[in-house]
Amino acid sequence: MAEPYPGRQEDPEYAPLAGGAEPGERHRPAKAIFLAGLAVLLVVGVTIGFATHESPDSCTELNSSRLAPFREGGEGLRRPVPSEAVVELAPRGVKEGVSAKSNRIFAGAGVRGFPWNNSMLSWQRTAFHFQPEKNWMNDPNGPMYYKGWYHFFYQYNPGAAVWGNIVWGHAVSEDLIHWLHLPLAMVADQWYDINGVWSGSATVLPNGRVVMLYTGSSNESMQLQNLAYPANLSDPFLLDWVKHPGNPVLAPPPCVDKQDFRDPTTAWYTSGGKWRFAIGSKINNTGVSFVYETDDFENYQLLPGLLHAVPGTGMWECVDFFPVSDDGLDTSVNGPGVKHVMKMSLDEDRNDYYAIGTYDEEANTWVPDKPEIDVGIGIRYDYGLFYASKTFYDQNKRRRILWGWITESDSEAADVLKGWASLQGIPRTVVLDTKTGSNLLQWPVEEVESLRLSSKEFDRVVVKPGTVAPLHVGTATQMDIVAEFELDKQAIEATPEADAEYVCSTGGGASRRGALGPFGLLVLADDDLSEQTPVYFYVVKGSNGTLQTSICTDQSRSSVATDVNKQVYGSFIPVLEGEKLSLRILVDHSIVETFAQGGRSCITARVYPTKAIYGAARVFLFNNATEANVKASIKIWQMNSAFIRPYNPQ
Amino acid sequence: MKKTPMPFTLLSFAQLLLIAALPSASADLIDDTCKKTPYPDFCVTALRSDPRGSTTDTPTLGLIMVDFVDKNAKSTGTKIDDLLGKSPDPGTRQALTSCQESYGIISSSMVPPSKESLTKGDYKFAVQYMNAAADSASKCEAGFGGSKSPIYDSNIYERNAATVASAIASSLL
Numbered sequence: 001m002a003e004p005y006p007g008r009q010e011d012p013e014y015a016p017l018a019g020g021a022e023p024g025e026r027h028r029p030a031k032a033i034f035l036a037g038l039a040v041l042l043v044v045g046v047t048i049g050f051a052t053h054e055s056p057d058s059c060t061e062l063n064s065s066r067l068a069p070f071r072e073g074g075e076g077l078r079r080p081v082p083s084e085a086v087v088e089l090a091p092r093g094v095k096e097g098v099s100a101k102s103n104r105i106f107a108g109a110g111v112r113g114f115p116w117n118n119s120m121l122s123w124q125r126t127a128f129h130f131q132p133e134k135n136w137m138n139d140p141n142g143p144m145y146y147k148g149w150y151h152f153f154y155q156y157n158p159g160a161a162v163w164g165n166i167v168w169g170h171a172v173s174e175d176l177i178h179w180l181h182l183p184l185a186m187v188a189d190q191w192y193d194i195n196g197v198w199s200g201s202a203t204v205l206p207n208g209r210v211v212m213l214y215t216g217s218s219n220e221s222m223q224l225q226n227l228a229y230p231a232n233l234s235d236p237f238l239l240d241w242v243k244h245p246g247n248p249v250l251a252p253p254p255c256v257d258k259q260d261f262r263d264p265t266t267a268w269y270t271s272g273g274k275w276r277f278a279i280g281s282k283i284n285n286t287g288v289s290f291v292y293e294t295d296d297f298e299n300y301q302l303l304p305g306l307l308h309a310v311p312g313t314g315m316w317e318c319v320d321f322f323p324v325s326d327d328g329l330d331t332s333v334n335g336p337g338v339k340h341v342m343k344m345s346l347d348e349d350r351n352d353y354y355a356i357g358t359y360d361e362e363a364n365t366w367v368p369d370k371p372e373i374d375v376g377i378g379i380r381y382d383y384g385l386f387y388a389s390k391t392f393y394d395q396n397k398r399r400r401i402l403w404g405w406i407t408e409s410d411s412e413a414a415d416v417l418k419g420w421a422s423l424q425g426i427p428r429t430v431v432l433d434t435k436t437g438s439n440l441l442q443w444p445v446e447e448v449e450s451l452r453l454s455s456k457e458f459d460r461v462v463v464k465p466g467t468v469a470p471l472h473v474g475t476a477t478q479m480d481i482v483a484e485f486e487l488d489k490q491a492i493e494a495t496p497e498a499d500a501e502y503v504c505s506t507g508g509g510a511s512r513r514g515a516l517g518p519f520g521l522l523v524l525a526d527d528d529l530s531e532q533t534p535v536y537f538y539v540v541k542g543s544n545g546t547l548q549t550s551i552c553t554d555q556s557r558s559s560v561a562t563d564v565n566k567q568v569y570g571s572f573i574p575v576l577e578g579e580k581l582s583l584r585i586l587v588d589h590s591i592v593e594t595f596a597q598g599g600r601s602c603i604t605a606r607v608y609p610t611k612a613i614y615g616a617a618r619v620f621l622f623n624n625a626t627e628a629n630v631k632a633s634i635k636i637w638q639m640n641s642a643f644i645r646p647y648n649p650q
Numbered sequence: 651m652k653k654t655p656m657p658f659t660l661l662s663f664a665q666l667l668l669i670a671a672l673p674s675a676s677a678d679l680i681d682d683t684c685k686k687t688p689y690p691d692f693c694v695t696a697l698r699s700d701p702r703g704s705t706t707d708t709p710t711l712g713l714i715m716v717d718f719v720d721k722n723a724k725s726t727g728t729k730i731d732d733l734l735g736k737s738p739d740p741g742t743r744q745a746l747t748s749c750q751e752s753y754g755i756i757s758s759s760m761v762p763p764s765k766e767s768l769t770k771g772d773y774k775f776a777v778q779y780m781n782a783a784a785d786s787a788s789k790c791e792a793g794f795g796g797s798k799s800p801i802y803d804s805n806i807y808e809r810n811a812a813t814v815a816s817a818i819a820s821s822l823l
Binding site: 112113160161162163164165195196198217221223257258259260314315347348350411412413416563 | 748752755758759760762763766767769770771772773774775778779782785786789792793823
């Protein structure tokens, strides 16, 4: 009998072969070799598995059961938001194929476009908000402070008033208000960004070095991360930028689509002496944030796990991640008791969401304080138009500053006719609201006050139900308004409890009267109120006598034109014991920015009147509540232009 | 006769199955994609008429639809030129001129960002600009004061195609 295995010691007692072959079964050498080969492979495979398990990257881990709920994440997992949260979700139309912006299509379907003329269109340009001289702008990029100048970069189309052919615009300012346009900082001239020099962030290193990480859309339309740095650090204007010869520094990890990987954040320095940055993506329908670690900004390691993920939120654009307190904090600050803000731009509904939580540097996780208002399903920076926003730490004045892209809400055709589209919001300081502990406060940077010219004050004016009172302030297209309101206490007490909540978007605007609201101001209104943009509070007495307050901006009658957005924006806003209702409104031609309760809730609207323009624009105080008087104290400043213009060396 | 080796027979059978299965795989993509749009029948007919319709890539279906929007915009522009050359009454002339401007803007300013958006993976812009194109077509029709315009079919086609293109892009968000 032939020996089945060469070299095997002869043994009168056969051990059974794997598979239970009986002694006496012969002529199966091939099968035996095959099975032995499999066994060898199995052993080798398991060994490799254990060996590589030492440092799994996020992509490997994502296959594990721990993250199974995220993989299955879908629309059904979006949690309902409790009414007491400061939220007012935008219409969820996008999933059904209708963007929020297109609501006006159906509202005005079958109606002619408005015959805009040059006078109306040119009035729309702002006096003190950042915008290029012409063409399209979107995301703010790489904001920073360097050698006495604030730098601002932005997504720009050099050839049209619509998105496309994106490059980096650049401007500088000494005070975040008076800007000088500079030449383009980066254009699409490399294979790795030839299809778009997309968004990115600056990191100013302690040694004075500046690094810029940005997304390039490559010649194959893949989203790659790239490094750029100033050509000449002694030039305070940082006119010229060098793209790192070793670009791209990062390609999409294998577990995500090559087109779901963009907008790297500013880096933060860890206790382990490394730099880290975050970047958003999506896996199935779960929005996620990866973190990469680096020593030199040229070589990176993808950290295991995800900084955070929320099922059902889709692609996370423009992730931002930073520490907060009642003061501004450098991006690298960390420690027990330090809260971190996680923020992203939700591709699906074009809104910016944030949440407050705790960062565990060692575990590379961030956990929200209140999971029911996690990022993407809770609080927004702004309840109007505000997207792709980004903060930076201003070492000059030790504050955290927020930039946000304000898109148009008129028709794209009108944008083409007028030759430009989009603004940036007035930069805002961002701090933690220590009174509530659960939201941020945003406030226009104090430098905007340098534009204030003459003012008019209206002290403790009592406004009866149904009153509209003109405020004689002269020109009413560039204004800084500060107002405080008090509802008559007896009226509040006498009012019965309402059985329904008030929601700005469905509340019917300023003309639908309730017992304790609406009341506030009408801006960009004409004398006979055929056009008006009410900014108002609406108070409802809820169960057990508690007052619920909403702040809204009503565009429904903002213009007689039909091809502009007519929604009512706004949100519920917490008002604490002893607080008066307070408003700040910046009006600058076609933009109205509202800050309520010291910036606890913000609403940015784009408004396009056809008559309430130039010298015909007015501002009114109104009270449309049925039961209560309102006492109002208001101060209104005329605002100067910021004379934003190209830099001229002479 | 020599017996055909078993593995060879199996392989041939498998190949046949694969070939039979392929077209229905991409036909499913058209059906699945068009189901999510407001005009599914229109969507299916249009996409199947294009050789690129057998793609397995949803953004490509969106691009095909944007091409239809563009082609129709250009041919409608030509029709309008024709009609304007026939001395219409002032009301019709005004409406036609306004439509001419609108269709020009669709081709020059709404199609390019939509194509760029679908190609490069930032889909929200295709949603926005195709919605705007649909809106333009509706407004063009409305400019004729309630009665059917002389370019009614073109306007309806444009509205449908642009709405479908927008919906396809939206499904990718």
